[in-house]
Amino acid sequence: MTPPALALNRFGLGARPDDVPPADPQRWLLAQFDAYEPLPAAWKPLARTPALVSTWNTMQRSVRQAPEGQRSSIREAYLRQGSVEYQAGVGARTSSALQTSTPFVERLVHFWSNHFAVSVDKLLIVGLAGGFEADAIRPNVLGRFEDLLLAVVRHPTMMLYLDQAQSIGPRSMMGSRAREAQQRGRGLNENLAREIMELHTLGVRSGYAQEDVTEFARALTGWTLPGDGSGGDATFRFVPALHEPGPRTILGKVYSEDGEQQARAVIHDLVTAPATALHIARKLARHFVADDPPQALVLRLADTFTRTGGDLVSVYRELVASAEAWQPSTVKFKSPWDWSISSLRALGRRSMPPTQASNLMTQLGQPVWRPGSPAGYNDSAASWAAPDALMRRVEVAQRFAQQAGDAIDARSLAPRVLPGALTEATAAAIARAESAGTALALLLVSPEFLRR
């Protein structure tokens, strides 16, 4: 691929028919940092986190106050409403990706949203997933990694998803009371602590032990959702009565801070650990450059991360400036999300009905905000380049093409969306197709369109 095609496809979300291939690809990418909109038009109509939290609290209160027999119907009503929020969120995410004029930064949103994955497999958070991306991820992708991480782990969706909201220090005031009252199901939960270390920062097998996880979980106790009726725009609350008292020892360091600051201090040290820089650098390089990224590139990105105190824009700049990122051969097999968005952009679509968008991603094997685990979706070809998955793309391409009818001529569209990258074989196949629809479908499933 030529550098303009790489900028559009490897770094961006694919070209639209009206896109002019950037004359200076690097400058085009870097200029997007200034033009990025954290809350673009597509997201504006959606309920934001404070409102979602208030709905959550209302549901919890109604369940508590309702007689036993009516509780499940209150929960079901909440989940029905949540599914509506979820669909709306998927629609906003899709439209935003189709309309954006800063596709590189939009991709970074998708990258971080997957790095800090939540999954609506945990049905109770189904209505909160969109708010997480809008309020924890989107405003922070161009800031410092530590701020992004804090926004993520203090967001209600993550605290509910990884069970932090209900974690109680066994020796805290509430913990002692629960023990005296012999309440079951009230105690410490180490889920968030483990995933912060394993997935969000240091990475697995980077030298921490079970006891570090447990100690970190104790430090995090007290971090929870705002109380019912607290009003205002708060989305986080520290509750001293839930916090495990006393100093904690994590990775050999003693944290004697009091209260909320204790876990913040731990997080600060996790963020500045060399393992975190390497972990983030490797994931970024894997996402943009290659499944098995060049080690020199990873080290340079990690070095920039460390040197700048985790300033993400500096790391992105280093990536864009790296020769390894501009190799002409396309080795990344697009994920179902990347492929769908680039296909719809190529067809000039500006939006998609939310239900259709969410069904589409489910059919292609990558439902939005629903990976199988907190590790998020895998970012390598081994996960996506599979026989049945490929057949589904062909089926979707046919449907897209049928929807477009013969309004689009694939023969003229192909060189526009793959500038300098269209092979003769694909051009010939498109030219030979028996119908406009078949030609368009072939463009979307061509080898050069499946990879970036």
Next chain:
Amino acid sequence: MSVDRRSFLGAATLLAAPKIVFAQAATERRFIFIIQRGAADGLNTVIPYAEPAYASLRGALAIDPAAALKLDGTFALHPALPKLRELYGAGEASFLHAVASPYRDRSHFDGQNVLETGGKAPYQLKDGWMNRLLGLLPRGGKEAIAFSPAVPLALQGAAEVTTYAPSTLPQANDDLLMRVEQLYAPDPQLRALWASALEARGMAGERMGGGSRQNAAAIGKIAAGFLARADGPRIAMIETSGWDTHSGQDARLAAQLRGLDGLIGALREGLGPVWGQTVVLVATEFGRTVAANGTGGTDHGTASAAMLVGGAVQGGRILADWPGLAQANLFEGRDLKPTLGLDILIASTCAEAFKLDPEKTALTLFPGAVRGNSPFRLLRT
């Protein structure tokens, strides 16, 4: 079905290299691996109800022995597993307990990597033990299928594997399929994927109606449809997820186990006479803590339970070197202690199932495993 698959396959074979797939398998045996992703709680699946520490450590999460399905004087099955209890009674299901892969840490992703690659440590091996098993079979090659949209790690490797997952999309027309085939011909990766996709769709077309919802029993039925055929695949993998019950375990685990029971029941029913030749292995990456946690669930542990089910299994037995749940007997003071290697059990099962040399099988599937055979005979002769 909008497309006549038989006629399409005919056309496709003319275009592709005329290779007949899934034909004349050299063995009648069927081996199905059901992976439980997320660390399934063995202690509430195959319940040591007679063990005093079970009820005390599990507290409210302990399954009521009166509701559990008794297997013998020590163990009982979770109440959501009636089909498996029936198969146990018929001598067609054995339960293995206190088993674990060599992995001793508590990361799902690493644990599944070890379980699926067969390495001693995560990321030590690149391919999966099921793929290497294919290499040991007389004909090798395309006799394996995964019932998921992508190839799971256990089946990744040199031998070709196909995947199938029911799709609710309208099927692409024959013309487009053939043109895609031509388009992919010069591209080695896409050409191979496409050939596999066509073969799987062609086979499925005869049995499947339109796109049906994927639930466990439906997958079991689909899988049985492939495996029951004389010219069908012999080795299959089915993925299940949702076993990571950190909170709300009671209801979640019951639902998971109902699904598993339904999946096995659908396999039993759909395989018909071939059930007598079938071995189903159910296993997870590691177990869960013996004690309940503070949030109505259990956390990542070590040893768990596994299952061998099928007409070829010498069933009706609990196979375990039971370590007990007294505090002093727990692994790292919190988990069920592993006393049987899952790797050796898998290798022995495969060697018995396909009449392979046990030592060579173990060495190929689990190159780093401690040498040894399973202390039990697992299958009927």
